[in-house]
Amino acid sequence: MSIKRVGVIGGGQLAWMMATAAEKLDIELVVQTPHHDDPAVAIASETIFAPVDDATATATLATRCNVVTFENEFVDLKALAPLADRGVCFRPSLQVLSPLLDKYHQRCYLQQIGLPVPKFATLEDAAPYQFPLVLKSRRHGYDGQGTFIVSDADTLQQIVASASIDTFLVEEFVPFVEELAIIAARSPNGEIVTYPVVETQQKNQVCHRVIAPAEISTEVATQIQEIAHKLLNSLQAVGIFGIELFLLSDRQVLVNEIAPRTHNSGHFTLDACECSQFEQHLRAVCDLPLGNAALRAPAAVMVNLLGYEDAENDYLVKRQQLAALPNAYVYWYDKKTSRLGRKLGHVTVLLDSTKAVEKVAQQVESIWYAQL
Structure with a gap:
């Protein structure tokens, strides 16, 4: 094939946000997803409409691309194993995913390789x-x-x-003082790139805000980077990984969860970094040189636009108000229905310093949650 084709299992907003990077890298995306109105259908070169755990559909997907990657963890590794045995290139591999998809197995693996966990x-x-x-x-x-x-x-x-x-x-129950996260990528030849550590602010276990960079000591940041390197090298992973952590009052760091894919805590990278997590993931799985993960601005805040009602609404007026904020970038996932807590989009605002984060985040939220 003259153009590199990447198969993506899953057609939600994470696959949808790969579109700009795919175009930049001259890559076509072939998506396996169950619904005709899933976000990534609009940007895919080709779509196979099937559940993400349908291995027969994945076998068809594999014939239409060079490499297969994952947008989510709702996959059946046992059913995919015969495809891997026949030479289908999964990145990350099924062996990498195997200890991570079950949270208990994931904890056991992290403990086994010496990483600190609750x-x-x-x-x-x-x-x-x-x-x-x-x-x-x-x-x-x-x-x-x-x-x-x-x-x-x-x-x-x-x-x-x-x-x-x-x-x-x-x-x-961990009495943490901050929740932190780091996005890290590893290429097939072992090159690793990490993004700045961020603070994530959660409500009811749902991410509401991401602040980049986190206001932490160099010692804590280094500790987290070392955790990312140890994890990805131990797994021999290929692709992007989201690593969520707890920071305790004694400055100890515990690993909370690992996501073997692009992650909500990395959405800020679309506008705040030289190379986004979505481009970085495609670079890794296609065995291209990894990109520059440095911030393009001194700071940034990402605010998730969460559903607060059951409705069919594109919230265009609110999106226009958000887009009018200085240095704001609005992403709308074009989901047809809203429901409480559903991720409908996000806004990233580039800032001169983290001192303005609270004011700007409140401004975004006052627009989004206002009853018009």
Whole structure:
């Protein structure tokens, strides 16, 4: 094929945001996604309409591209294994994904390679329980779904009894002072590039803001960069990874979760960095030289535009108001329906310093959440 073609399993906003980078790099995207109105359908050179865990559809996808990558973790590794055995190039590989998709297995792997993590156990092994605790579904939990902060035994029993899943991870409740994240990429030849460490501000386990760079010491930043290097090298990973962390009051850092894909905490890179996380991911999986991850501005704040009502609305007036803010970049994922907590878009504002973050973030949120 004269043009490099990348297959993407998943057609949400993460795949959609690869479009500009793909065009820049002369790459065509072939997307496997279930719905005709999924965001990435609009930018794909070709779309295979099928669930992301449909291995038969992925076999077809693989015949139409040079390499297959992932937009989300809702995949069936066992079903994909025969394709890998037949030579389909998955990046990251199935071996890299294997210890990461189940949160309990992920914790075990991180502990095994010597990275600091909160105390954890399976639901069965954690008894007697120390409250408060954090209860997480071992698979498919994201944006607050499948994650519960539990204060007592009765609440724990109610959650487990009413849940549609039967496998949980239990972990200690960590009294962190900040939640941090780092985006890191690794190429097939072992080159690693890390982005500036950011602070993430969450509500109900959903990210509302990302502040770049995080106001942390050089020592803490170095510690986090070393964690990223150790993780990616231990995995022999290829592609971009989002690493979420807790910063404790004694400046200790614990690894919270790993996402083997582009990540919400890296959306600021689209406008605030020389090379975005989406371009970096495509560079890595296509075995191109990795790009410059440096900030193009002294600071930036990214604010997620979350659904606050059940509606069919494109919120055009609000988007125009947000776009009129100085140095603001608005991304709208073109989802047809809004519901509480759904990620509909985001806004990144470039700043002269992190001192202006709170004021600007409040300004964005006052526009977005105002009832017109």
